[in-house]
Structure formats: structure tokens, C-alpha cells
Amino acid sequence: MNKEVHSAIQGAGSVGVRILLVKLSSLGDVVHALPVVQDILAALPGAHIDWVVEKSFAPVLALHPGVRRVIPCEIRRWRKSPLSAVTRQQWNAFKADLRQTGYDAVIDLQGLTKSALVARLARLAPGGKRFALANQTDGSGYEAPTRWVADVAIHIQPHIHAVQRSRELVARALGYCLTPRPDYGLKRPLAQTGLDHLATEKVANRVAFVHGTSRADKEWPLGHWTALGQRLNAAGYQIALPHGNEKEKLKSQAIARSLNDGAPGQAVVWPLLALDALTHELAQCAGVIGVDSGVSHIAVALDLPHVQLYNFDTAWRTGPDAASARQVSVYAAPQPSVDAVWQAWLGCLATVQGVPGQASESLESSMRGADGA
Numbered sequence: 001m002n003k004e005v006h007s008a009i010q011g012a013g014s015v016g017v018r019i020l021l022v023k024l025s026s027l028g029d030v031v032h033a034l035p036v037v038q039d040i041l042a043a044l045p046g047a048h049i050d051w052v053v054e055k056s057f058a059p060v061l062a063l064h065p066g067v068r069r070v071i072p073c074e075i076r077r078w079r080k081s082p083l084s085a086v087t088r089q090q091w092n093a094f095k096a097d098l099r100q101t102g103y104d105a106v107i108d109l110q111g112l113t114k115s116a117l118v119a120r121l122a123r124l125a126p127g128g129k130r131f132a133l134a135n136q137t138d139g140s141g142y143e144a145p146t147r148w149v150a151d152v153a154i155h156i157q158p159h160i161h162a163v164q165r166s167r168e169l170v171a172r173a174l175g176y177c178l179t180p181r182p183d184y185g186l187k188r189p190l191a192q193t194g195l196d197h198l199a200t201e202k203v204a205n206r207v208a209f210v211h212g213t214s215r216a217d218k219e220w221p222l223g224h225w226t227a228l229g230q231r232l233n234a235a236g237y238q239i240a241l242p243h244g245n246e247k248e249k250l251k252s253q254a255i256a257r258s259l260n261d262g263a264p265g266q267a268v269v270w271p272l273l274a275l276d277a278l279t280h281e282l283a284q285c286a287g288v289i290g291v292d293s294g295v296s297h298i299a300v301a302l303d304l305p306h307v308q309l310y311n312f313d314t315a316w317r318t319g320p321d322a323a324s325a326r327q328v329s330v331y332a333a334p335q336p337s338v339d340a341v342w343q344a345w346l347g348c349l350a351t352v353q354g355v356p357g358q359a360s361e362s363l364e365s366s367m368r369g370a371d372g373a
Contacts, residue, residue, distance in 0.1 A: 017104050027298075037049055060275050060298065065352070101122065105129060111136070130149060130150045135158065219311075242281075297318075305351075307348060327348065328344050
């Protein structure tokens, strides 16, 4: 390790080291970076970790006990009207908030011009340094100002999973070794959200369908969701249908109508939930099946049994850990079949141990349902 690069961190010791992480968006990218917090605290117990993020994603970070302060921004919205009085006022307030603390290390995890700007605005403690990526990795965005702003730009191997990219960058910046498996720091069960109307005695047999995504080419056909839901219903599972906008709500309602036709209660459409409330509700489910989206990545962070669907061969860089049998990705073009996803779900259940109503009993009933579907 370069002693000069790490002198500020080493000199401060683990207690009281002040670290600012900059990962602004999107939801999936923010979730992928969560293990960095646990890595830092394992190596530097007592470190103070702050995080700059887009305001809409701040509720997820607020659930992590290791993040001392979440600093929200709205750069996406500010760019639409940069000269307005409201934008100038909010921008100045953000800068004042950002500069409250002098940091021993400011680490840009995103690699874009906007994140480089935030890292540059942050205030360093005496001897503090700014760290960033030195290069683009496969499938990610990257812009040159990232390395221009950094005091230390760190080269990362190009072919790397999104989770591991952030973990390696921070480990090399702060000078510690990584543990083999990531820890997202979101533990189950999470505290209740007060949404008691969503909870029933059958919550342990509830499976959430995450069908919403910002990209139409990542979607799974409506008929596939219905057919999969019918198999799960036959195995004793109720389907939970979250949504993030009106279009997704209509699709949730369509799936629910099909599943509840003649047998009410087989599916429930959740109300529109803030991200923290949605995370709490997902944590109470038996598992999640979803397309490649930020909400599906939250399911991974919660360590839920999870099947993630891919219409493109990109799971190697964004999907669940390939070493985890309880969380798997299923890829096929133009899209995975219902049977492939069903078999993947049964495989996830087979790895679950010691969860009442979810392991041997649910697996046995699921297999009976498969035979009859």
C-alpha cells in the first residue's frame, strides 16, 4: 500500500475516521453499493460514514444503521431548471449541508461528472483525500471528470460485478482486505411500518412479484406472471403486487384480477409505498420473484429467496451472487419461460433452512402444486 495515500486514514485511527460516500443513483446502483458500509465498519470500527444520494433513494439508506448521515440531493431535478430561484436556493442549501463536516476520505463510487462535482464540493479534513475510479468497467457508465477531481484514481479490473466494483474501490482506497461475501447490512425482520392492513397470518407464505422496471425491454409478459402466480397459488402462496407508478399499478391490478377470479384472496395489490415502507413489507415475505430492477436488488440485500429474471445476458454484473443458491438469476431470449422460473424458485426454496412454514413444508407443497399445474 502507498503510505502517503493512506496516511490520513491511518493517522486518524479507526475511531472517528470521517468518510463520505458519493453514490447518487439509481436505486439498483445504490443497493449494489450498500456492502461497502459493512466492509468499512469491519475494517475501521467506529468510523463515521456519511452518504450523498438522490433524495428519492434516501429512505433505503436511512434503514442502514451504519450510515451516520444521509445527505439528500436532487441533481436530476435541478438540471431541468438550473437557473430558477428555487433551484439556486436548494443548491446552496445542499452545499451548506454537504460541507458541514471535513472528511478524511471522500470516495466517488459512481464515476460520473455529477458525482465528481459533489466529491469536489465536499470539504476535506487536514490531510484528507478524494478517491475515485480511474477507468470504466464493463456495462457501466464513466466520465473523465471523475479522475480529474480525485487525488487518487484507482484502476479496477474491467470485467467485474457491480457490487464487487464498489467494494474493491473502497478497500483499496482505505487499505483493508475484503471478506469473501458481501453484507448489505439490511437485517430481517425489519421494524414494522404500521401498515397492519397488509399483514395476515399467511404472510410467511406471501411471494412478491416485482414486475415493474423503467425499461420495457426488461419486462416479463403479463400472461407469464399470471401463469406463475397460478402455480404459486396452487402451492399455498398468496401473491403480493407492489408498484411504483400508474402503469405498474394497472399491471398489478390485471394480474390480481386473473388470480382472484373465482378464488378471492389469491393476490393482493399493495398501495403505493415509499421505499422504506416497501423494503419493510418485502422483508416479511417468503420470497420475491422479479425482473432486473432496483426493487429486486432490495430483495437480494434482504437475503430473501429470490429469482431475478433477465431478457439479456447481463446477470453476471448486476444479478444475485452466483455462489448463492437461495438467490438466482434466470436468463433466456426473448424472455425466460414460466417453467424455468418455477424450477428456479423450487431450487431457492430447497436451500432455505430453519424458517417455519417456508422450508420443507413449503417445498413439499410447491412440488405438489407443480405436479398439478
